[in-house]
Amino acid sequence: MSLINETHDASLTSWVSSANVENCDFPIQNLPFATFKRKGSNEALRGGVAIGDQILDLAQVAQSGLFSGEVQDALQAASETTLNKLMGLGSKANSALRLALSRALRTGSEQQATLESCLVAQADAEYGMPCTIGDYTDFYTSVYHATAVGSLFRPDNPLLPNYKWVPIGYHGRSSTIGISGQSFHRPQGQTKAPDADEPSFGPCKRLDYELEMGIFIGKGNEMGHPIKITDADDHVFGLCLFNDWSARDIQAWEYQPLGPFLAKNFASTISPWIVTTEALAPYRVAFSRPAEDPQPMEYLSSSFNSEQGSFDVQLECLLETEKMRNAGDDAALLSKSSFKHSYWTVAQMVTHHSVNGCAMQPGDLLGSGTQSGPEHEEAGSLLELTRGGKEAISLPNGEERKFLEDGDAVIMRGYCAKDGFARIGFGEVVGTVLPALK
Ligand code: MN
Numbered sequence: 001m002s003l004i005n006e007t008h009d010a011s012l013t014s015w016v017s018s019a020n021v022e023n024c025d026f027p028i029q030n031l032p033f034a035t036f037k038r039k040g041s042n043e044a045l046r047g048g049v050a051i052g053d054q055i056l057d058l059a060q061v062a063q064s065g066l067f068s069g070e071v072q073d074a075l076q077a078a079s080e081t082t083l084n085k086l087m088g089l090g091s092k093a094n095s096a097l098r099l100a101l102s103r104a105l106r107t108g109s110e111q112q113a114t115l116e117s118c119l120v121a122q123a124d125a126e127y128g129m130p131c132t133i134g135d136y137t138d139f140y141t142s143v144y145h146a147t148a149v150g151s152l153f154r155p156d157n158p159l160l161p162n163y164k165w166v167p168i169g170y171h172g173r174s175s176t177i178g179i180s181g182q183s184f185h186r187p188q189g190q191t192k193a194p195d196a197d198e199p200s201f202g203p204c205k206r207l208d209y210e211l212e213m214g215i216f217i218g219k220g221n222e223m224g225h226p227i228k229i230t231d232a233d234d235h236v237f238g239l240c241l242f243n244d245w246s247a248r249d250i251q252a253w254e255y256q257p258l259g260p261f262l263a264k265n266f267a268s269t270i271s272p273w274i275v276t277t278e279a280l281a282p283y284r285v286a287f288s289r290p291a292e293d294p295q296p297m298e299y300l301s302s303s304f305n306s307e308q309g310s311f312d313v314q315l316e317c318l319l320e321t322e323k324m325r326n327a328g329d330d331a332a333l334l335s336k337s338s339f340k341h342s343y344w345t346v347a348q349m350v351t352h353h354s355v356n357g358c359a360m361q362p363g364d365l366l367g368s369g370t371q372s373g374p375e376h377e378e379a380g381s382l383l384e385l386t387r388g389g390k391e392a393i394s395l396p397n398g399e400e401r402k403f404l405e406d407g408d409a410v411i412m413r414g415y416c417a418k419d420g421f422a423r424i425g426f427g428e429v430v431g432t433v434l435p436a437l438k
Contacts, residue, residue, distance in 0.1 A: 025425025322407030
């Protein structure tokens with residue numbers, strides 16, 4: 001089954017000239033969604049699509065009179081302050097909108113004159129949460145991360161026996177998920193050093209990031225009616241970058257027997273732009289398991305999932321310390337990885353989540369879990385890169401880190417590239433650590 005259509009054609013260019021610049025994250029083949037308004041204004045948030053260094057204001061486009069029918073309905077939905085309604089329209093309506101916008105933004109489009117007045121420069125915009133996130137679930141889909149972290153927390157029993165059978169996850173909270181640019185106070189809580197008799201209370205000493213992908217649910221399912229793996233892709237709106245900040249010392253003391261709690265819900269940061277799964281179609285890759293591993297159960301298997309279930313999204317994580325910022329130095333690259341290494345696919349996460357009858361709703365967010373690659377230097381957290389805080393990493397300006405310090409900003413970026421197709425990007429997600437509240 002080919003998901004490639006005219007919107008993916010690498011030869012397409014846009015009349016928005018900044019979209020045609022090499023290595024631009026937002027060429028006409030991408031067309032990701034966000035909510036935005038002009039910086040510092042009292043305007044209402046509304047949906048927008050990125051094109052080059054501009055945003056196409058979908059509320060204005062909806063009022064332009066250029067479109068009708070299914071596309072106009074989708075534009076009306078995208079005019080709201082959140083994208084939940086647009087997400088809930090499902091992949092057919094969203095695909096129709098993508099095709100219409102692709103044609104309208106192409107070089108030579110007759111709609112150029114009208115749409116030029118619907119552009120807002122990204123430099124003049126601020127972003128909102130793209131949708132109301134009703135529920136948030138974090139998975140744990142990198143077997144390399146699970147093994148590395150497991151060996152630190154449980155040296156004699158790193159990978160628990162359920163890992164290769166069940167897409168492991170936990171229910172998180174949506175109330176502290178914020179948009180890129182978020183800053184938060186270092187969390188406080190209970191911790192217990194391995195050699196201490198009793199726990200103590202205070203600011204987290206082992207603050208970490210997690211390099212993840214966020215997955216937004218599109219069309220929901222009715223309670224009691226699981227999403228079949230063959231339908232799962234129809235229920236996914238798109239992907240974003242996701243930093244799932246983690247307090248490792250709080251986590252180590254609290255996580256047994258019920259799993260993550262306060263170590264995980266003080267802040268999580270998403271990128272403003274959601275890249276649709278349709279835009280990601282060219283960068284799908286085969287999903288497979290080593291022959292010696294258990295193969296996924298039947299409800300988690302389909303030929304399409306095996307042939308094209310994974311996404312090759314190149315991920316990178318950078319650190320900008322306060323000292324670097326003050327000196328005007330570039331952020332330091334900490335690691336690179338790819339979402340293609342995930343042990344479970346997006347479709348398997350969605351299918352497993354609903355297999356018991358759980359209802360998924362438009363705008364629900366799934367975290368992929370930390371996306372560490374097979375090599376040590378591809379780790380998606382400091383916990384792994386520093387081997388549990390034992391080996392400090394050296395930064396180009398001479399600073400060292402075992403865990404995050406106050407003033408540190410973590411930057412994550414992602415992009416897809418493949419011969420014969422355009423390079424498309426996710427932009428970035430940035431978050432900054434503030435000192436603990438006194
Ligand atoms: Mn996580």
